[in-house]
Amino acid sequence: MGMLGDFRLVLLGDSGVGKSCIVLRFVRGQFDPTSKVTVGASFLSQTIALQDSTTVKFEIWDTAGQERYAALAPLYYRGAAVAVVVYDITSPESFNKAQYWVKELQKHGSPDIVMALVGNKADLQEKRQVPVQNALEYAEKNGMFFIETSAKTADNINQLFQEIAKRLP
Ligand code: GTP
Ligand code: MG
Secondary structure (H helix, E strand, O other): OOEEEEEEEEEEEOOOOOHHHHHHHHHHOOOOOOOOOOOOEEEEEEEEEOOOOOEEEEEEEEEOOOHHHHHHHHHHHOOOOEEEEEEEOOOHHHHHHHHHHHHHHHHHOOOOOEEEEEEEOOOOHHHOOOOHHHHHHHHHHOOOEEEEOOOOOOOOHHHHHHHHHHOOO
16 A cells, blocks of 8 residues: 655644544544543544555644644644644634634645635534535635534544545645
8 A cells, every 4th residue: 555645734723613522533433522621732643545545644733722822833833734724613703713723824834735624513503603605615715625524423524534635745
């Protein structure tokens, strides 16, 4: 099986949107409803096989969304090949925060960074406050890939990483 390479991936987004749960679902296939806030950042890696049976290794930096850690973010997104910007579909504030991170990445990230916009907690449809159309339009305008996921039900979690892998240089 051929190896496409190692890619540094950073997750950014407001505290509580589910970044750590997305990573835990992707790497371990688990969901922890009592997930603790991340302190600083945490690191995990995961190798996936693509349809043509090449493999991609993601070196994943799961950053802390709490405001007090915001100044650390550049340490993780600088030099990253992929940025996954996450919001919670029930929280317009978290969607605003996602747009802040996209602007940061456009200013200070590497110019060829692959960016994904992820609306998480898609299982909470009855509490939705961010319309799909708004997020989709924003993503298209900013050259990002967009997907809604649920770390809780696992919906679209593998698809997210497969779609990212397809867009790698
Ligand atoms: P910070 O580490 O503070 O930046 O937060 P985070 O983005 O890593 O959030 P975390 O993954 O810890 O999840 C926060 C809360 O949201 C937890 O209580 C999870 O159980 C819940 N959660 C995460 N993903 C989902 C989801 O897809 N659906 C639902 N219903 N709840 C979720
Ligand atoms: Mg976390």
